[in-house]
Amino acid sequence: QHPSQTFHLDQNRPRHPAKSHSRQQPFKQQTECNTTLDVHEISSYYIPLAKSIHRLAEQSLIDGNEIEPLFTGNTAYNAMLEAIANSKKSIVLMTYIFHADGIGVKFISELRQAHARGVVIRVLLDGVMAHLTRPSVVHALRNAGIPFALFNSPLLARQFIFLNLRSHRKICVVDGRIGFTGGFNIHRDYWSSNPDEAVHQDTHFRVTGPIVAQLSTVFVNEWLYSSGETLRGEPWFLEEDEIPHEGRVLARGIAAGPNEQQERLRGSYLTALNVAQKSVKIMSPYFIPDEVLIAAIGDAINRQVEVDIFIPRNNSKILLAATMGTINEILGHGARLWLCPPPFNHSKLMIVDDQWLLMGSGNWDERSLRLNFEFNVECYNALLVNKINTLFRTHQNSATQFTYAEYLKRPFHHRLFDGCTRIFSPFL
Incomplete structure (x- = not known):
């Protein structure tokens, strides 16, 4: 499928969130948590926590990550925009709210420029919020030629019964190596061109290291459900063992939703x-x-x-x-x-x-x-x-x-x- 195509009306997508959000590939065998935590000088009484979340999340606890907190809109948005501006291969972006004005103008501009220089892009928006925001982010993305999809769009009759099931995730991965996640939407109220103006606050995180592959996997699964398109391998993402270790943070992604057997x-x-x-x-x-x-x-x-x-x-x-x-x-x-x-x-x-x-x-x-x-x-x-x-x-x-x-x-x-x-x- 051509990278400039939009996928929000693709008829091939799975029909039910529970089917599309099926469990990811079988998780690895539990490592020796006590040894891993001890190497990082983490108390052994965290072993039950590490084991429990391992079984809940069906993801491994991964070493070698660098995780940088971003406490303000200017800091978080600038870090994301810089990564997008320097992208070489791919950009995936998932967010609950994407305003087409304010800071959203900068994101659409950078995405358009990346698309023009050959970077493949996929943007995934919550279907309800995408239709509620004004000015329309759907029109802005379509006019910019940026491929996007909508999660559980209320305009599609077969998804209307899932109207109350929303995608609240915020994930951005650039070139399969740099990730961003946390609480920030692309929201006009969290940014101002005037640094002295009081705006809403949030906390986002810039992540590098093997944990980025877990962010990518979540996006790939949700994109498949929303568009019917399967994204595999490069340029979209790398496997955990292909991403170089960047730091000393033990981390694990937890993708939660109403389709899971365990909450x-x-x-x-x-x-x-x-x-x-x-x-x-x-x-x-x-x-x-x-x-x-x-x-x-x-x-x-x-x-x-x-x-x-x-x-x-x-x-x-x-x-x-x-x-x-x-x-x-x-x-x-x-x-x-x-x-x-x-x-x-x-x-x-x-x-x-x-x-x-x-x-x-x-x-x-x-x-x-x-x-x-x-x-x-x-x-x-x-x-x-x-x-x-x-x-x-x-x-x-x-x-x-x-x-x-x-x-x-x-x-x-x-x-x-x-x-x-x-x-x-x-x-x-």
Whole structure:
């Protein structure tokens, strides 16, 4: 198929997300986790966590990665645009929201130039969000001649029944060697040409090393479902053993979705909470955990684990109410809730005992846990975690702690609204 062709109406794609998102190639046999973690000076009590997520994710824990956090829109977008501008062979880009104005103009321009010099490109967009954004990113990509596909487009009758199953993943891979993943959409509210203007915040990651092959595999599977086109080998991606080691971070990709027999994202959260011995830090714009996760948080606190939860104070009233409908139980156990001031922060991060990091697209709500297709990465590296801890400390210094006593002082009609809103959280 010609690289300038668009694939969003291809009739050959699989008919059901569960069939197209079938399990990836059989995962490798479990390595000696204790030896691997010991070499990296990671405590042996992480062995159960590493083994559990290995079985959940069906991916190997990979050594030799360099993972660089990108804390602002300017930093993250500039790093991605630079990689696209220097691309030689291929670009794959998957995102939930892609605005055709603001920073999106720069992305479309760089993609157009890369396409003109012979770089093969595939862009995958969530079908609902692609039709809701204005100006139309579909028209912008088509006019630029950039091949794209839509995941579960609501305009196709046979996919309408999957309308509530969205692709929330954010993945970009350039030349099969440089990857980007995390929380950033290509969104106008997270970037400004004026460096002094306050914009929304998020956290993205530039990744190199063998873990990039796992990012590529997720894209290839979702592209096959959405377009019917199979992408194999070069120039699209390299196998893990073909990508040179770039650093010292142990990492593993976790592709979660409603088609999985085991709930990978929920399982990762639960196992991490159960393994924690000293501290857990969670940052999520949408924190509406279910009863199982609430119980796991309570159990961690009963073991004298310090649990700190960071959410934006300037979230929508409905989403904040849904959080409040859940948070009273956690606060009653002894968790600390921090309401962070503007600008709004969209980061999804979890740290356990200052050595383990989970980052990516997944929130702590029913939509991420049950309905969305998400992608996260677990990382074992104290130096990387220390960089993320800097972000947590910065937010804690400016945040206001919301206590259980303050929750009990909320008027009854507010608490009633909190509980009602929580019921409808999967649709928010």
